[in-house]
Amino acid sequence: MEILTRVHAKNLVQWAKDKPEVLVLSADLTSSTEIDLFRDTYPERFLSMGIAEQNMLSFAGGLAREDFFPFIHTFAVFIYRRAYDQIAMSVAYPNLPVRMFGFLPGIMTPGGATHQAIEDIAVMRALPNMTILECGDATDVESVLDVAHAVNGPVYVRILRGEIPRLFHPSEKMVLGQARKVSTGRDLTLLTSGICTEEAMRAVQVLQGRGLAIEHLHITTLKPFDDPAVMESIAQSRYGVITMENHSIIGGLGTIIAEKMAEQGLGKKLVRIGLRDTFVHGASKAYLMKEYGLDAMALIAEVERLTGETLGIAESELAEAHLTAVHSLAKAEAL
């Protein structure tokens, strides 16, 4: 699998070259959110806002009312938890084109409960006018800027940094409201988002080998959620649907699917893999994924439960997971 580094850092500079109306705002995490290259390339379009997110979000609302496009960059958790009312009233209510890039979503940071955005989708989804996107690979990170920028209103993006795998060919770009098919099959539908897509692919390879036909879809648009192909896949599944997300099972992808299925009267079983209504603590991504049941083995266990089949798959059969070293040179600190 191809692994790329600092994808957003380079891509943003290239993408913003002919867009003087795009301003980047930073809350003292410039290198950590890969906007150091932008700062050095376009210093006049880079605004240092300090450790003061509430002000930063309302300030962005002011900029957007004057026809600029503020691109907020900080850790995901510090966007929605520290400045929620400011996002709601200064940005979402007036439907302003503020683009919010949230780094290290979910269990991706060892920074502990204060740094882990585990309910950001639930909270942001409840805001009228908000669009929510999530990146799962390098192609997503490269194409999300065009998707976000075409939206008439605020956009919240769960984005990746550092070393990122390429799961989709660069020509298979992210498209608003369209899931991408990773594998096809009628036994069950598997919906994954963010880093869970790569993790799920490890399990699906082995599950397919055991004769299970899995329709695996990679979800990047969480709001609005109106891709008919997703609901058709669920309707045609033999056993039902599994959602897998780096987020609480309350309010995220699993909840979205539950709502859609109920509205459409789809009488299929739904299994939600995610954080089960719990805060998390500081530890490595691999450890937390295992501890909280977000890894490939957890997915296999849920497939066994849903299908009623015991598959006897050992962890050693799974393809090597991509792991980033704590002190990878592709990130600014150990977070």
Added chain:
Amino acid sequence: MTQETHHDGERWQRRAQQVARGIRQRVLAHTVNNNGGYLSQACSAAEILAALYTKIMNLAPVDKPLVPPPFAGVPGPDNPNSFTGAIFHGPKASQRDRFILSPAQYALVVYAALIEVGRMDEQGLDHFNQDGSTVEMIGAEHSPGMEVMTGSLGQGLSQAAGIAMARKLRGETGRVWVFVSDGELQSGQNWEALQAMAHHRLDNMGIYVDVNKQQCDGPVCSVMNMEPLHERLASFGARVFVVDGHDLDALAAPAELEPDGRPLVVLADTDPCRGLPILQTRIPKLHYVRFVSGEERERYRQVLADFSAEA
């Protein structure tokens, strides 16, 4: 009993100097061995924490240096096992002080201080950032020496003020000490906390600010200027003292004053390279030290060897 009591005439300063030196040495060793660490924070804050732990704070002793317990789950109605890192400060009591660490990224420095004052087992630092450990990189309330969640900067002061208010309402004589870093004062909540502290006359709390003039992106004045900090704090109703943050007597003096109704704020003017001049070559990027080459790491290893030889 490992915590030394302060007898009249005892040279507490000598002990505090040893503690400050030990903090730098332990954090340097950790940084060299792990190829990364919050090293400049140890250099700037060593004397502040040494003065707090050996002189200023009235903490109950611990029977013996504690081994950090493993993570016991997040707090909740179904988890009777969760705990806070306040156990490292001895049993709570009406006349005893409390300590709140506001910038949770200083946890490594506090861990080193706890070892130096005999409150944490020396091996405790080996648990740092290990899976399942409470010795977290960004300290949480279960981490040694911590008792509230402060990794989202700006909430430490408000929580400390709430604790101070509660203690005042209960008539407790113990005080609440808060360690704050200068960069985090950019967050507006700190100023809301200050106005509440002044309004409710919380003179039973004291704030030590590590004014090292550094934050993640670089010099504080380049990221978001806050000067004149002294005047801003005073205008919010605080009783402000500016001291040399590496002068133990100057650090301890304001804590000796009779409370006068105003919250006490000590602006400790510090040098983020103090005691480790080799750090000066990294200016202005001091927030997190990770070596750019094996050669650089070796140079720090040599400094550590010299440091250890001098002891």
